[in-house]
Amino acid sequence: MCPLSHFILFAALRALVAALPHPSFVSIPLRRRSSLTTVDGAFDIDKAISHLAFSESKISSRLRSLGPISDTPAVHPTRRDTGSIPLTDGNNVLWYGTISVGTPAVDFLVDFDTGSADLVLPSSSCDSTCNGHTLYNPNTSSTAASLGQTFMLSYGDGSSVQGEQYTDTVVIAGYTATNQTFGAATQYSSNLQSPTFPADGLMGMGFKSLSIYGANPVIQTLIDNNVISDPVFSVKLASSGSELRLGGINSDLYSGSLTYTPVTQQGFWQFDGDAISANGNATLSSFTAIIDTGTTLILGDLDTIGPFYASLNATDLGNGFYTLDCDSMPSISITIGGTTFSLSSTTFNLGTYPTGSSQCVGAFTATGSLGSACFLFIPACDRRADHGHPSDTLILGDAFLRNVYTVFDMGQSRIGFADLA
Numbered sequence: 063m064c065p066l067s068h069f070i071l072f073a074a075l076r077a078l079v080a081a082l083p084h085p086s087f088v089s090i091p092l093r094r095r096s097s098l099t100t101v102d103g104a105f106d107i108d109k110a111i112s113h114l115a116f117s118e119s120k121i122s123s124r125l126r127s128l129g130p131i132s133d134t135p136a137v138h139p140t141r142r143d144t145g146s147i148p149l150t151d152g153n154n155v156l157w158y159g160t161i162s163v164g165t166p167a168v169d170f171l172v173d174f175d176t177g178s179a180d181l182v183l184p185s186s187s188c189d190s191t192c193n194g195h196t197l198y199n200p201n202t203s204s205t206a207a208s209l210g211q212t213f214m215l216s217y218g219d220g221s222s223v224q225g226e227q228y229t230d231t232v233v234i235a236g237y238t239a240t241n242q243t244f245g246a247a248t249q250y251s252s253n254l255q256s257p258t259f260p261a262d263g264l265m266g267m268g269f270k271s272l273s274i275y276g277a278n279p280v281i282q283t284l285i286d287n288n289v290i291s292d293p294v295f296s297v298k299l300a301s302s303g304s305e306l307r308l309g310g311i312n313s314d315l316y317s318g319s320l321t322y323t324p325v326t327q328q329g330f331w332q333f334d335g336d337a338i339s340a341n342g343n344a345t346l347s348s349f350t351a352i353i354d355t356g357t358t359l360i361l362g363d364l365d366t367i368g369p370f371y372a373s374l375n376a377t378d379l380g381n382g383f384y385t386l387d388c389d390s391m392p393s394i395s396i397t398i399g400g401t402t403f404s405l406s407s408t409t410f411n412l413g414t415y416p417t418g419s420s421q422c423v424g425a426f427t428a429t430g431s432l433g434s435a436c437f438l439f440i441p442a443c444d445r446r447a448d449h450g451h452p453s454d455t456l457i458l459g460d461a462f463l464r465n466v467y468t469v470f471d472m473g474q475s476r477i478g479f480a481d482l483a
Contacts, residue, residue, distance in 0.1 A: 098358060098412055105413035105423040110359075111381050112253060114427060117177075117357040117457070146235065146307040157299055157355055157460075158261040159306070161280075162233045163244075164203030170196050171261040174297075174306055176331050176470065177354030177457070178266035179273040181232065181280055182215075185225055185246035194256025195263075198228075198246050205240075206230045213245045213274055224249050232280055234265075235308055237289050243277035264356070267295065267470070272329040284308065285472065293473035297355065298482065299463045316467035316480035321401040325475040326350070333477055335456075336397040338370070345370045350455045353468065353477060357459030359427045366456065367428035377421065382428035385421040388414060396462060398479055409461045425461035 098110045158173040163183065170183055184192035186199035200206035207229045214224040225247035232242040253259060266272070267281050278286065285293045290309030298305050298315045305312060311320075323333045330352040338346040346366065362370075367382070374392055376384040386392070394405040405425075412423040469478035 103413050104417040105383075105415040107379075107381070107383070107415060110383065110412070110423075113358060114361070114382060114429070115253075117354070117359065117361065117459070146305050146312065157297075157304065157306075161265065163198060164200075164230050165205040166203075167231075167233060168196065168198070168203075170198070170263055172263045172265040173259075173261045173356060174267060175264050175354070175356035176267045177352065177356045178264060179268035179270060179279045179329075180266045180275055180277075181242065181244035181263065182223060182225075183244060183246055183263040184250060185248050187246075188225070188248050188250065191250040191252075191255055192247065195250075200228055200230070200246065203230055207241075209243065211275075215251070215274065222249065223247050223251050223254065227275055232283075234280060234284075235306075237284050237308060239280050239283040239287065239289070242280055242283050243275050245275065267355075268330055269328040269472070281308070281472070294469060294471045296467065296469040296478075297463070298467050299355065299460055300482065301464075311469055311478075312467075315483055317483045318480055320467075320469060320478040320480045321399040322469075322471070322476045322478045323399040325477060328475060330354075331470060331477055333398070336400065339395045339397070339402075340370065340374055340392040342393070343373070345373050351458050352456075353463065353470075354457050354459050355463060357457055358425075358461065359457075359459050360425050360461050361427050361429050361457040361459070362455065364428045367426050370426055371424070376424065379415065379423065383412075383415075383423050384426070384428075385415055385423050388420050388422040391422060391424075396458075401479070403462075403466050403479060403481065405462065405465050409464045 098106055098113065158171050160169050161172055162169050172181070172183075183198040184195045186197040186201075188197060200208065209227040209229060211227045212224065213227055214222060216222045223245075225245050227243060228246055229241045229243050232239045232244070247254075247263075254264075266279050268279065270278055270282055273279060281295060284290045292309050294310060296307045296311045298312070303315070305315065323335075326332050326334055331354075332350065332352045335349045335351055336347075337344045338349065349362075349366070364382075367384075371378075371384040371386075374386060376386045379385050388411070391407055391411055394410050395402045396405070397403070410425045412425055415421060415423050465482065466479045467482055471478065
């Protein structure tokens with residue numbers, strides 16, 4: 063075949079490929095871990111207490127790094143299309159999927175956690191606490207670089223995560239974050255050990271001011287490098303069809319319109335809500351909350367959770383948990399930005415306790431080690447002093463998020479909610 067014929071054939075093939083439809087996003091399956099409810103529908107109180115301690119400590123360990131909110135939305139040039147990751151729920155406790163790190167790339171399962179901001183993976187130098195996980199080995203990655211710095215996270219159950227900081231290439235849903243800072247753990251906390259924690263690590267999706275490394279989270283690196291189309295990510299968390307979308311919103315996954323509310327303090331995804339109601343009666347007229355995909359429960363201090371359950375004649379189970387009659391579980395709704403979102407009975411009901419009884423545990427849980435809302439959120443203390451009432455701070459985990467489609471808009475510093483389709 064003559065050179066001209068080669069050229070014509072190549073041009074024709076290239077034109078054919080260009081004409082073929084291309085997907086606007088890449089899907090990565092995410093998997094689940096054990097639930098707070100056993101197979102027979104009973105509430106696993108030991109596992110719940112462990113999860114509660116981990117959630118409380120995770121939030122507390124990052125409070126000191128909160129930074130000021132920016133009044134000016136970020137402006138970004140045009141980027142490539144959105145990318146989506148199908149989420150698998152860890153039996154409604156954990157939402158995780160696959161990323162790849164290093165060159166050549168190695169796949170890791172990570173928990174996508176809006177209640178933190180850092181990527182943590184188990185290191186090849188980790189002790190036995192990392193057994194069962196895929197390990198990150200910087201010596202086998204040509205793009206790895208040590209920062210010569212260590213890190214440590216301590217948790218309320220006495221366990222900790224510690225290790226060394228590196229930069230390397232991180233790929234998520236086909237998008238590449240170069241020179242991404244992350245931690246390679248040489249010791250894992252009990253809550254991150256296999257098989258309790260089937261994912262290999264955690265990928266924080268909070269704001270940079272929450273980072274213990276003082277570095278960009280992966281999502282911010284993608285935004286700053288003009289990789290994703292918009293500085294937005296959105297999630298659907300459900301028993302099926304769950305998805306994390308980077309750089310945009312999937313309008314097929316929600317009904318009606320999105321209700322947006324501003325982030326009141328960057329770091330966590332924190333906002334002010336209108337009311338929480340039980341059986342149509344408002345039990346809380348205003349509150350401050352953060353959205354945390356890494357928490358399965360709805361957490362608040364005793365001054366908030368206690369009166370909520372008292373209005374329902376609930377029984378105090380201890381350790382922050384309460385039970386109600388399984389046949390008369392209340393209808394719960396949360397109003398944000400003037401729009402009311404209902405919690406399904408399956409998301410509010412954590413199961414029977416004790417096993418085989420007629421009493422069920424509610425998802426609203428009183429925190430202990432976090433103390434008052436002033437200890438939780440310094441800005442909330444300022445608002446309490448100004449308005450003369452408790453700040454009523456809550457952590458809204460999956461018990462709420464499994465009822466709504468949620469949009470995290472980093473560019474305009476706001477959160478959007480809509481009913482699931």
